[in-house]
Amino acid sequence: MEWKWTWPDLDVSPRLVETIRSLPVHRSVNHCGETFPISPFDIYADCPLCGVHFKVRSFAGVTELEDVFDAVFEWMSQPGAEELVRHRQQVIQQDRD
Numbered sequence: 552m553e554w555k556w557t558w559p560d561l562d563v564s565p566r567l568v569e570t571i572r573s574l575p576v577h578r579s580v581n582h583c584g585e586t587f588p589i590s591p592f593d594i595y596a597d598c599p600l601c602g603v604h605f606k607v608r609s610f611a612g613v614t615e616l617e618d619v620f621d622a623v624f625e626w627m628s629q630p631g632a633e634e635l636v637r638h639r640q641q642v643i644q645q646d647r648d
């Protein structure tokens with residue numbers, strides 16, 4: 552039997568969409584009394600002062616914003632997806648201008 556994907560009846564909150572749109576390209580982490588920037592998607596960071604490798608993302612069974620991005624990145628890595636993304640980005644850009 553052929554598996555058919557259907558659009559789910561999801562409640563995606565406008566707040567989630569706005570949060571994704573406004574996500575900074577880096578996040579700040581603290582160690583040794585210093586603040587330094589890392590990728591918002593990094594799971595671990597290395598302290599530039601003491602060199603310790605520490606976890607910055609929790610996996611406490613909660614779905615985080617980064618999980619949404621990871622799902623999108625995963626989707627984007629499949630064959631043919633890149634072209635769709637580029638085309639959509641162009642349309643969004645044109646709508647903005």
Ligand SMILES: [Zn+2]
Nearest residue numbers: 582583598601
């Ligand atoms: Zn440190």
